[in-house]
Amino acid sequence: MPPRRGLLRPTSTGLRIRLRLAPGQEPADIAASAERLRHAWGVHGVYVEPVMPGVVELRLVGFDVLRRARMPRKAGGGFLRVPVALREDATAFVRDYRAIPHELVLGATLSGKSMYLRHLITGLAGMPVALAGIDCKRGVELAPFAPRLSALATEPAEAAELLPVLVREMEDRYDLIRARQGIAPSTPNEEITSDVWGLPESERPVSIVLFVDEVAELFLVASRKDEERRDEMVTQLIRLAQLGRAAGIYLEVCGQRFGAELGKGATMLRAQLSGRVCHRVNDEPSAKMALGDIATEAVGAACTIAPERPGLAVVGDTSGGWFRIRTPYLSLADAAARCERTAHLVPELPALKPFRPTATA
């Protein structure tokens, strides 16, 4: 029995049709025919998205929208929701920090990781959130955004000072939640289920997003003493990843590889970064580091990304689904200008004050 067809809606990239499923059908049945429909209709892509029980939306895309990525007009942003890239079905990919607090952004050099961060930072710049950065490539990527940053560390030594301050800030927030919700002070942080969103707005601490560009540079060790410092930083990042969400602290970690070579605890940290974005990689093991525990086909898709398409990436979500995205091009000058314009939105955060980069960095 064919599903009942709803209204046809033309879009700037193709068509959308809603289908009401016939009894006994499920979205997967339609999705399984997507490839056949694509050939039958001679279109670039057919994507199937369940919209409500019993109804799926077919998105027909007439051409390769990722060749020149342009964000759709209705991108669906909002507080802590940044439309950051275009999906292959011509809808916006929204980085939603409250749904997926921490994310790992992987990719070879020049694959587009910093561009992805650039979009996130400019997107968040207009919101009442604190932005902190660790960029141990001497700040080449993040220093241009200094006017909007509440904290910036450009060397492992600085990061080693910043991270414990963030951990302490997180613990203070847990104390605040305990005090406000009448939870016994002896309750361990891990057992507290309420979060900052349960606090009245006037008392709610400002959200903090911590960007780490090139995590390997942060964990680079030359001596035994460095090694101790690195292990401490890994532990602190794990702590932030485990407990940050409830305290309104989010991580965006970016690297070329993310495996055991980063030291003790690296795999544990990776497991906490539930959002995964994999740009072009040099070998399959790297793609597996990002997507292996999410979907095996996604690993294959990430391995076929062409070098002449920087910004193209495969996103995996925790439900096992995955799709291709591409960031639009955004020049560093434009991004920096936006950070300058929004500099007045840097929130008051006494703990981070010593790390505030001078506006002319």
Ligand SMILES: Nc1ncnc2c1ncn2[C@@H]1O[C@H](COP(=O)(O)OP(=O)(O)O)[C@@H](O)[C@H]1O
């Ligand atoms: N979506 C994109 N569209 C066009 N060019 C891009 C895109 N993303 C990145 N680039 C370009 O590719 C190069 C590498 O990007 P970058 O983000 O610095 O990579 P990475 O941080 O992974 O080394 C830069 O010159 C950048 O301008």
Ligand SMILES: [Mg+2]
């Ligand atoms: Mg980079």
